[in-house]
Amino acid sequence: MGSVSHSPGDIVIQWQPPGLSLQISLDDQLAPCIDHVLPAGHEPPINVSPHFASSKLPLNGVRVAGQGHTTNKTAKAMVGGVLSSRLRYQHHVERQDGTTFTLAIVSCDNILGIEVTHTFVVFAGIPVLRSWSTLRNLSSAFMTIMQALSLSIGGLTSGTRSWSESYSVWTAHNTWFREAQWQESSLPDVGIDDVGLLELNDGHRATMARFSVSNQGSLSTETHLPMGAVARKDGLDTWLWQIEHNGSWRWEIGDWQDGLYVAAGGPTQADHAWEAVLRPGETFMSVPVALCRVADSLEEAFATLTDYRRCLLRPHVDYERLPIVFNDYMNCLMGDPTEEKIHALLEPVRGCGAEYFVIDAGWYADDSKWWDDVGAWEPSQKRFPSGFKALLDGIRAKGLIPGLWLEPEVVGTRSVVAKQLPNSAFFQQRGQRLEERGRYQLDFSQRVVCEHLDRVVDRLVRDFGVGYFKFDYNIDVMTGTDADVTRGVSTGAAHLAHHRAYLQWVKDLMSRHDGLVIENCSSGAQRMDYAMLSVHTLQSTSDQQNPLFYAAIAAACPTAVVPEQGASWAYPQRRWSDEINVVTMINSLLGRVHLSGRPDDLEPAQYELVRQAMQVYRDVIRKKLRTARPFWPLGIPRWHDEWIALGLASAEGTLLLAVWRRSGSTKCSLPLPQQYRNLRTVSLLYPAKFEAQIELEEGGLSIELPAVPCARLLQISPQLNQAAVYEEV
Known part of the structure; x- marks a missing residue:
């Protein structure tokens, strides 16, 4: 295995790709630790603690079977493990590939024979650190990994006195x-208080305090987004x-020496029945975690x-x-498509300006009792007596690309x-297929499953000309198959293999x-994560x-997904007032439009409101989406906000x-970001002829x-725009 001899202070890695500065040094056990992560141009904070020299936390949060803790953090915590402090620095490598910069730090524990390569990636000019670890068994025996963190960093609050009062946590x-x-909580309200650190006896580095958020199961964002933030209340420092x-x-925060730490990663043994058994020479790579640091507000971090x-x-x-995507589900056919109903929609949908027509659930079933009968994905002859191919050909004849709902x-x-x-194609539990809500879960780590679904999708694309799929998923399986447990594969490891x-x-x-x-759709947005979104084209944001x-x-979703991927529903209805139909259209306009509702049933004036909204989207909005950055003049939206x-x-x-007014006062002041307060032209972009009194004022505008x-x-610009065009259409 070899060994490299170092002393504390011997190694200080200064890595400065464009946009970010990272410093790593060795602690007194020679384990590498992140000293600071800073946006470019900012200096590291001065230590203000009279009790601790620093808040260094070992970079590698690894646990193996039989290894416990070294600190008074309990076994429930993700940090403080024996092995983490024994993984000693060996060497590091820096690489550049175009605008992508990579730093790899190799550490080793010679007692157990394990090597950890911690990889950091930065995209030029963006102060976000992407992080994961790769473990390799260097020994001649089997090794069982119980935890492999992707990120572990202390000192988030370094340089701030009374930091538990100065910072808050966002979930x-x-x-x-x-x-x-999103919700903001004070650190004391989640059980973390720096006052307790002053009473620690010599030798103790932390209290037992910690706060964690986790998910278990196949719906990765059900209950919580896989995100978190620690932000200074004055808006001058944010970690996201x-x-x-x-x-x-799972991720967690807690106190460590005189500061706050964050640790994050994928499944663990303690939380998710996950273990990785490595044979000699085998490796395991953890899931990526991204950490953003700005000397600014949470809004700027997003x-x-x-x-x-x-x-x-x-x-x-x-x-x-x-x-523009039209889908026949939401407040429209609701899973009951027929040839007649779809033909009635085609011309109104085309007239609105849509470019895709997606047939949602039900196209494969003769009646509504299809929930526990899905899987063959053959079109219903009863619903489409003239033939499904003829129907999709008719959609294309209208200039629309046909799409289908599928739950693969x-x-x-x-x-x-x-x-x-x-x-073997299905998740199993004690020798039985795992059944959840009338469905069996397929195991994509099995080649027979991929081959089966390849045939399904290839047939639908080849024989019917499908150009769009809405991949849905509506069950939640807590862990993976136990079919290989006797061969040392944990259910958590099987689940991870399936997901990958x-x-x-x-x-x-x-x-x-x-x-x-x-x-990407999973009961709306129950898998709105960037493992899925780095692969799928766009994201359904809700079933609301x-x-x-x-x-x-719709207003909060840019915290979780980029505007050009976040698809929110616009579903106008004849029974609704013009104002409510405008609300549903604006819900979708600052992202990807998912048009639905009943355009075939609207009054002419109602239909014109829809058509105007789609024209504004096509002519003005969508060309801006790919580079646009979100901001929230009234703060991150809360569920019951009036404005x-x-x-x-x-x-x-x-x-x-x-701007949405849901209740309360009829007037509202909207501050604008400092860099945009010189914009002096504001116009009502949609609906152009509706009532609205807008005035520019110091620092923003009132409406x-x-x-x-x-x-x-609204559109706010430095020059006159052509909003009048939309008044005449």
Whole structure:
């Protein structure tokens, strides 16, 4: 194995790719630790603690079977393990590939014979650190890994006295119909207080205090987004992170010496029944975690993370065109499509300006009792007596690209496919297929599953000309198959293997079918993570059917997904007032449009409101989405806010601003970001002829709207725009 001799202070790694500065040094056990992560041009803080020299935390949060803790952090904590402090620095390597910069730090424990390579990636000009670790068994015996963190850093609050009062923690609830809802909590309210550190006896580095957020199961963002933030209350310092995994994960914060730490990663043995058994020479790579650091507000951190997320996207023609997608589900056919109903929709949909027509659930079933019978994915002859191919040909004849809803990861318990595929194709539990809500979960780590779904998708693309798939997923499986437990594969490891294999299957699918668009949907947005979004083209943001509730979701979703991927529903209804129909249209305009509702049933004036919204999107908005950065003049939206506002700052300096009034006062002041306060031209972009009193004022603008729930879309620019064009269309 070899060994390298170092002393504390011998090694200080100064890594400064464009946009970010990272310093790593060795602690008194010779373990590498991150000293600081800083946006370019900022100096490290001065230590103000009279008790601790620093808040160094070992970089590698690794645990193996039989290894416990060395500190008074309990075994429940993700930090403080014996092995973490024994993984001693060996060497490091820096690389550059175009605008991508990489630093790899190799550490080794000669007692157990394990090597850890910690990899950092930075995209030029973006102060976001992408991080993961790769473990290698150098010994001659089997080794069982219980935890492999992707990120571990102390000193988040260095340089700040009374930091538990100066900083707060942000978390995001993400439940069905109520996605991306952020909450701010004080550190003492989550059990972390720097006052207790003053009473520590000599030799203690921390209290037992910690706060964690985790997910278990196959719905990676059900309950919480895999994100968190620690922000200074005066808006001068923010740490924001995301875990890029489509399965189980956990992050935690806590005190460490005189400061706050964050640790994050994928599944662990303690939380998710995950273990990785490495044979001699075998490796394991943890899931990526991204950490953003800005000397600014949380709002700026979200904008910076938006820049970073764009670097992860799989190149696709869809991002050049950003077409309007009509889907026949939400407040429309609701899973009951027929040939007659679809034909009635085609001309109104085309007239609105849509470019895709997606047939949602039900196209494969003769009646509504299809939930536990899915899996064959053959079109219903009863619903489409003239033939499904003829229907899709008719969609193309209208100038629309046809798409289909598909739930590829499950097979209904009554499906013929459940009898055709072997037991090994499905998740198993104690020798039985795992059944969840009338479905069996397919295991994509099995080649027979990928081959089966390849045939399904290839047939639909080849024989029917499908150009768009909405991949849905509506069950939650807590852990993986136990079919290989006797061979040393834990259920958590099996789950992770399945999740990674599914992503690879989607990548292969899109490589094979150039231009195919695949939407990520899981009961709305219950897998809105950047493992899925780096592969899939766009993201459904919710299944919420009430447009006034949806406003809080649509306005908050840019915290979780870039605007050119985040698809929110616009579903106008004849029974709704013009103002409510405007609300539902504006819900979708500052992202990807998912048009639905009943355009075939609207009054002419209502239909014209829809058509005007789509023209504004095509002519003004979508060309700005790929470079736009979000901001929130009224703060990150909360579920019951009376007024909500979302802005997009385009690359050329023009602002788009959506404003919703749901209740309360009819007048609201909207401060603008400091760098945009010189913009002096504001116009009502949509609906151009509706009532709105708008005035520019010092630091922003004020708006007065009717005393009913309503919404308006504004454009703010340094020069006169052509809003009058939309008044005449």
